[in-house]
Amino acid sequence: MQSFVTRERNEPEKWEVSERIRTFEEIYDFFNNKQVARQAERCVQCGDPFCSAIGCPLGNYIPRWLEAIAEKDLHKAFLLSNESSPFPEILGRVCPQNKLCEGACTLDDGFGAITIGAIEASITDLGFKQGYELPFPGITTDKKVAVIGSGPASISCAHFLLRAGIAVEMFERAQTPGGLLSYGIPGFKMSKKLVERRFELLKKAGLSLHLGTHVGKHLSMDKLIEGFDAVFVGVGATRGKSARLEHEDHPQVYKAMHFLTAVQRRLYGEGWDPRFEVKGKKVVVIGGGDTAMDCLRTAIREDALEITCLYRRDQANMPGSAREYYNAVEEGVEFLFHESPKEFVLNDKGNLVGIDAMKTRLGDKGSDGRRRMEEIEDSLHCVQADVVILALGFDTEENRYLKEAEVDTDDWGQIKVDACGRSSHPAIWAGGDCKRGADLVVTAAADGREAAFSMMETLLKDS
Numbered sequence: 117m118q119s120f121v122t123r124e125r126n127e128p129e130k131w132e133v134s135e136r137i138r139t140f141e142e143i144y145d146f147f148n149n150k151q152v153a154r155q156a157e158r159c160v161q162c163g164d165p166f167c168s169a170i171g172c173p174l175g176n177y178i179p180r181w182l183e184a185i186a187e188k189d190l191h192k193a194f195l196l197s198n199e200s201s202p203f204p205e206i207l208g209r210v211c212p213q214n215k216l217c218e219g220a221c222t223l224d225d226g227f228g229a230i231t232i233g234a235i236e237a238s239i240t241d242l243g244f245k246q247g248y249e250l251p252f253p254g255i256t257t258d259k260k261v262a263v264i265g266s267g268p269a270s271i272s273c274a275h276f277l278l279r280a281g282i283a284v285e286m287f288e289r290a291q292t293p294g295g296l297l298s299y300g301i302p303g304f305k306m307s308k309k310l311v312e313r314r315f316e317l318l319k320k321a322g323l324s325l326h327l328g329t330h331v332g333k334h335l336s337m338d339k340l341i342e343g344f345d346a347v348f349v350g351v352g353a354t355r356g357k358s359a360r361l362e363h364e365d366h367p368q369v370y371k372a373m374h375f376l377t378a379v380q381r382r383l384y385g386e387g388w389d390p391r392f393e394v395k396g397k398k399v400v401v402i403g404g405g406d407t408a409m410d411c412l413r414t415a416i417r418e419d420a421l422e423i424t425c426l427y428r429r430d431q432a433n434m435p436g437s438a439r440e441y442y443n444a445v446e447e448g449v450e451f452l453f454h455e456s457p458k459e460f461v462l463n464d465k466g467n468l469v470g471i472d473a474m475k476t477r478l479g480d481k482g483s484d485g486r487r488r489m490e491e492i493e494d495s496l497h498c499v500q501a502d503v504v505i506l507a508l509g510f511d512t513e514e515n516r517y518l519k520e521a522e523v524d525t526d527d528w529g530q531i532k533v534d535a536c537g538r539s540s541h542p543a544i545w546a547g548g549d550c551k552r553g554a555d556l557v558v559t560a561a562a563d564g565r566e567a568a569f570s571m572m573e574t575l576l577k578d579s
């Protein structure tokens with residue numbers, strides 16, 4: 117261990133830009149056995165590891181699996197990594213590590229943080245390749261839990277319940293399970309095969325999965341409360357925020373999720389809505405987060421002519437992962453910072469031809485610690501566009517069935533829960549974006565785990 121003095125931080129190899137923009141395949145080749153051990157050997161084994169305690173929302177045992185893999189014990193590293201996480205190979209790919217575990221790594225200050233995400237993904241990839249299995253006991257209790265939604269919060273809740281021998285039935289309105297792992301996050305960031313494999317494992321462990329089942333429409337909440345010992349709600353928050361500009365409902369203006377879902381549905385062979393064709397068009401994406409980067413990089417792969425990102429602040433203040441920003445730059449996206457959209461511009465035939473924007477600058481810090489954005493007088497100008505995609509964040513949907521079940525929500529429609537994820541209804545727990553607002557895969561996974569542990573404590577206390 118501690119080889120950081122002589123050995124540099126290495127990222128996994130990336131495909132050449134010219135190759136990767138022709139496909140929706142993952143762009144990284146993760147580490148082999150030798151590379152993963154050599155990167156893990158750089159770890160200092162801090163007595164009080166910030167990466168784990170402060171950086172990782174799951175509190176993963178990072179230094180322990182780094183040590184195991186540095187000692188070439190893949191099986192031990194695989195089991196340790198999968199002990200606290202419901203899908204380490206996915207989180208190692210999609211977490212914004214520079215803001216989480218790697219940002220908290222002691223070596224981030226000058227030497228280059230340990231490549232925690234890539235090592236984590238590689239350990240589980242290599243372990244599965246080796247044929248290692250996860251310790252699911254089968255259904256060993258008489259308890260059963262209904263899980264609504266099949267995104268990361270729900271997968272995590274189901275995973276930990278099944279590990280405790282509790283039966284789980286999952287109800288998902290879409291035809292493909294996985295929530296935003298399947299219909300949101302594009303395949304070039306994370307192969308869809310990883311999500312499919314996790315569902316195969318959960319089904320083998322005893323999960324009953326009901327697709328095309330919309331709770332509140334096809335199945336009432338009352339039935340679930342009556343028929344199960346507990347219910348977990350993991351229904352996400354995918355209602356795109358509005359730009360509050362005139363002509364926002366123009367057919368050449370898309371919401372990010374509508375565009376991404378349309379493309380992913382085509383890739384799944386579920387049909388294609390030609391309204392979302394961007395081939396040969398000038399595409400402008402408004403927003404600076406991960407969703408915006410995904411839209412930009414998807415538009416590139418869909419053969420758009422020019423792809424531009426408009427963001428109100430500067431690069432340092434972008435909310436998403438730095439890695440995804442650099443990937444977008446490499447793939448040819450033009451970034452226009454300090455731009456505040458004002459109006460969609462239509463020609464006399466009613467076609468969208470651009471978006472008017474004001475230039476901005478950063479002012480004093482506000483109460484949230486972020487510097488306020490100020491518009492610069494007389495700076496209005498037009499950015500040409502055939503299509504504008506709005507990636508401005510997400511709100512929760514209105515879920516009437518929750519109100520009917522007397523589940524309390526806050527002013528934004530987010531489900532109110534206690535520290536263990538339990539809602540105002542004693543048999544209903546909730547987690548992920550529907551509870552905290554649009555956030556991250558890893559925080560959804562942490563919520564699902566928390567709820568599962570709390571359910572176990574409640575349901576198994578007399579067993």
Ligand SMILES: Cc1cc2nc3c(=O)[nH]c(=O)nc-3n(C[C@H](O)[C@H](O)[C@H](O)COP(=O)(O)OP(=O)(O)OC[C@H]3O[C@@H](n4cnc5c(N)ncnc54)[C@H](O)[C@@H]3O)c2cc1C
Nearest residue numbers: 265267268269289295296331351352548549555556557560
């Ligand atoms: C484009 C995009 C890119 C992103 N990229 C990243 C990233 O790189 N890294 C990262 O950490 N996070 C990323 N995120 C955020 C992350 O995907 C979410 O925070 C996470 O998926 C939330 O998980 P969840 O389980 O709460 O909800 P979701 O993943 O939204 O899953 C909710 C599921 O519930 C189902 N559902 C809803 N209502 C019902 C009902 N009534 N009955 C049955 N089923 C229902 C939905 O169909 C859906 O499948 C991204 C988000 C988007 C939109």
Ligand code: SF4
Nearest residue numbers: 172207211216217233
């Ligand atoms: S789950 Fe995310 S934050 Fe935690 S160790 Fe893995 S990559 Fe880092």
